[in-house]
Amino acid sequence: MSMKKNYVVETIRKAQLAQLLAGGKRMDERRLDQTRELKIETGLIQKANGSARVTLGNTQVIAGVKIATGIPFPDTPDKGILMVNAEILPMSSPYAEPGPPSEGAIELARVVDRGIRESEMVDLSKLSLVPGKSVVAVFVDCNVMNVDGNLFDAMSYAVVSALRTAKMKKYAVKDEKAEATDQWVPVPVERTPVSVTMARIGEKLVVDPNTEEEASMDMRITITTDDDGNICASQKGEASFISPAQVLEAADTSIRVGREIRAKIMEATK
Amino acid sequence: MIERRQVIPGDVIAKGNHRYGPYIEKRGDEYVALRVGLAEVGRDEIKLNPVTGPYLPRAEDDVIGKVVDLNGFGWVVDINSCFDGFLPASFVFGREFSPATHDLSSKFRVGDIIGARIESSERSRDPQLSIRGQGYGKIESGEIIKISPTKVPRLIGKRGAMINLISEKTGCDVRVGQNGVVVVTGSPEGIVKTARAVKMVDEEAHAADLMTKVEGYLGGSESGGN
Numbered sequence: 001m002s003m004k005k006n007y008v009v010e011t012i013r014k015a016q017l018a019q020l021l022a023g024g025k026r027m028d029e030r031r032l033d034q035t036r037e038l039k040i041e042t043g044l045i046q047k048a049n050g051s052a053r054v055t056l057g058n059t060q061v062i063a064g065v066k067i068a069t070g071i072p073f074p075d076t077p078d079k080g081i082l083m084v085n086a087e088i089l090p091m092s093s094p095y096a097e098p099g100p101p102s103e104g105a106i107e108l109a110r111v112v113d114r115g116i117r118e119s120e121m122v123d124l125s126k127l128s129l130v131p132g133k134s135v136v137a138v139f140v141d142c143n144v145m146n147v148d149g150n151l152f153d154a155m156s157y158a159v160v161s162a163l164r165t166a167k168m169k170k171y172a173v174k175d176e177k178a179e180a181t182d183q184w185v186p187v188p189v190e191r192t193p194v195s196v197t198m199a200r201i202g203e204k205l206v207v208d209p210n211t212e213e214e215a216s217m218d219m220r221i222t223i224t225t226d227d228d229g230n231i232c233a234s235q236k237g238e239a240s241f242i243s244p245a246q247v248l249e250a251a252d253t254s255i256r257v258g259r260e261i262r263a264k265i266m267e268a269t270k
Numbered sequence: 271m272i273e274r275r276q277v278i279p280g281d282v283i284a285k286g287n288h289r290y291g292p293y294i295e296k297r298g299d300e301y302v303a304l305r306v307g308l309a310e311v312g313r314d315e316i317k318l319n320p321v322t323g324p325y326l327p328r329a330e331d332d333v334i335g336k337v338v339d340l341n342g343f344g345w346v347v348d349i350n351s352c353f354d355g356f357l358p359a360s361f362v363f364g365r366e367f368s369p370a371t372h373d374l375s376s377k378f379r380v381g382d383i384i385g386a387r388i389e390s391s392e393r394s395r396d397p398q399l400s401i402r403g404q405g406y407g408k409i410e411s412g413e414i415i416k417i418s419p420t421k422v423p424r425l426i427g428k429r430g431a432m433i434n435l436i437s438e439k440t441g442c443d444v445r446v447g448q449n450g451v452v453v454v455t456g457s458p459e460g461i462v463k464t465a466r467a468v469k470m471v472d473e474e475a476h477a478a479d480l481m482t483k484v485e486g487y488l489g490g491s492e493s494g495g496n
Contacts, residue, residue: 008338008348011381012411 006095009215017216021204027212033253035208038261040157040268042165050166050187052269054158057210058148060092063140063158065166067187069129069178070137080127081137084113084159086144093147111235112142112155112195115224119193119232122163126188129171129178136171138163138187149210152222156195157265164189164269193232194261195224196254200242205250207257221247223254227262231255273311274478277303277318284311292326293318307420308476321476325351325419325449327397331388334409334447335399337378342369345378347386347399350419350449357386357399383409383453385445409445412455415465417472419450424475425468432471432481439488440464463488 009017017027024032036057045051050065070081086109090098101109116122127136140159144151166187169180199209199217206213209220218240224233231251236242242250277283281303283294290296293305294316303309307320327333327349335347335355344362347355360367362377378384385406391397401407417425425446426433437444442456442464454464467484474480 008336008381010336010383010414011379012383012409013414014381016413 007211007215009212013212014216017212018202021201021206024204026206028210030208032204033207033257035153035257035261036210038157038264040161040265042161042269048162048166049168050162050164052158052161052165054154054161056150056154056157056208058146059144059150059154059210060146061142061144061151061154061158063142063155063162065162065187066139066141067166067168068137068139069134069171069180072128072132072135076124077132078128078135079124080122080135082113082117082122082124082140083138084116084140084142085109086112086142086155088144088147088151092144096144096147107235107237108144108151108155109142111152111222111233112159114235115156115193115195115222115233116140116159116163117233119191119224119226121160121189121191121193123188123190129173130176133176134178136168138166138168147211149212149214150197150208152197153195153208153261156193156224157261160192160194161265161269163187164192164265191226192262192265193224193226194258194265195222195233196257196261197222198250198253200240200246205246205253207253221250223250225255225258229255229259274308276307276476277309278306279304281309283309283318284316289315291315291317293320319423320420322418323420325349327351327353327355327388327391327449329388329391331448332385333388333399333449334383334385334445334451334453335449337380337382337384339380340374340378342374345374347384349386349397349399350416350447350451351397353391354396355386355388355399356396357384357401361389361398361400361402378408383412383414385409385447385453409453412443412445412453413461413465415452415454415468417450417452417468418475419448421472421475422446422448422450424480425452425471427481432484435481435485436464436467436488439485440467444468 039055042052045064048064049067053062088096088105090096142155167184170183170185171178172181198205198207200219201217220237222235283301285299295302305320307318310317333349335349337345338348339346344358349355363372386399386401389398389400440460440463442454442460445453454461
């Protein structure tokens with residue numbers, strides 16, 4: 001029995017897709033810069049410090065935040081630790097397999113992590129307890145529950161929503177030792193990064209590609225912007241190129257679409 | 271008139287001596303249902319059409335599949351089943367086929383849709399496909415619709431009654447694979463109408479007056495309305 005590696009789009013369907021795109025339309029009747037319906041639920045996991053489930057079309061991702069004390073990295077002795085991890089569950093897609101994370105799953109976690117980190121969403125300097133010895137460590141673990149394209153954005157929104165609603169114990173430092181008090185405080189969230197992923201199919205860029213579009217794309221670009229419209233991270237994927245003009249187009253789109261998405265995340269996590 | 275009734279696993283469908291199809295087990299002189307579905311007790315055979323289930327390849331079935339991979343010896347075809355179909359290159363190029371001289375991708379590429387026949391299907395290896403014969407081979411255009419494979423007999427209807435009705439009323443060419451893949455070719459409006467009718471059969475396959483319903487839907491929209 002052969003193993004299914006990737007979703008294969010039918011040649012005739014690909015031709016239809018190309019024809020529609022040339023006329024500025026998409027298979028599911030969305031505009032080129034329109035995302036699928038976004039649903040954000042928070043506080044689903046009782047035992048986690050924070051959690052969120054994001055449904056983007058048929059893509060579904062759940063994120064959980066775990067907060068504990070840890071030893072800081074030697075190069076940042078006075079900063080807390082933030083780590084985002086991702087796993088694609090075998091039940092989420094016929095093409096996902098159990099075992100060590102695939103290349104795609106590693107890229108997914110790193111792109112999401114970089115967006116959160118480089119936007120300085122969480123003020124890590126506020127998470128220092130005893131410089132060089134003890135800091136607060138924030139772990140965000142994500143699970144992909146259903147795959148229908150654009151895991152990057154769904155996961156990014158889940159992580160941001162989970163962090164925005166997460167609560168942690170307040171720590172008291174006594175004799176260079178950090179101890180948890182009974183008081184709960186929010187995680188020091190300063191900004192709200194939003195990632196927007198676009199796929200280039202032929203000549204056109206489409207926002208929030210689904211499985212079929214991802215299987216037909218030549219190139220993909222993910223751009224994360226912050227509240228002020230600053231670009232804080234970006235990642236290009238797949239083997240094909242992107243023209244300088246299209247990079248600028250993608251940047252503009254990511255800022256514009258990012259603003260709409262940010263409003264939805266704020267609304268769901270206020 | 272064939273008696274049709276809904277059954278759940280464990281229900282006794284009939285007693286006595288009959289020929290019987292899959293999803294039915296004989297216990298003593300009783301025929302017991304193994305799936306949820308519609309049981310048909312005909313004059314010479316009892317059948318059980320499950321409400322849902324995968325496509326199980328059977329020899330001689332006409333299927334529509336998607337080429338998902340190719341190697342030196344043939345093509346791997348997704349036939350909408352739990353098993354992948356395999357189309358050996360020697361079935362396409364003939365006995366003189368040699369991996370050194372023949373280029374498989376010149377015939378079918380990954381993503382191509384093909385109409386094929388199940389040559390053999392046994393549990394010890396993947397079902398073998400063949401494209402020998404009239405009408406088999408690459409399908410160049412059309413809209414692909416997938417329905418539940420268990421609803422295929424309903425979509426075809428008695429001696430093709432249902433499918434002929436849809437095809438006649440919409441002016442589209444409708445090709446149905448036993449594996450639940452349907453390819454429609456014709457005018458854009460015809461395709462939209464056909465797709466809706468096919469979906470209707472898929473969703474309401476249990477209805478007794480399905481034919482009238484579909485006719486009503488297609489007849490009503492024939493005069494250009496919705």
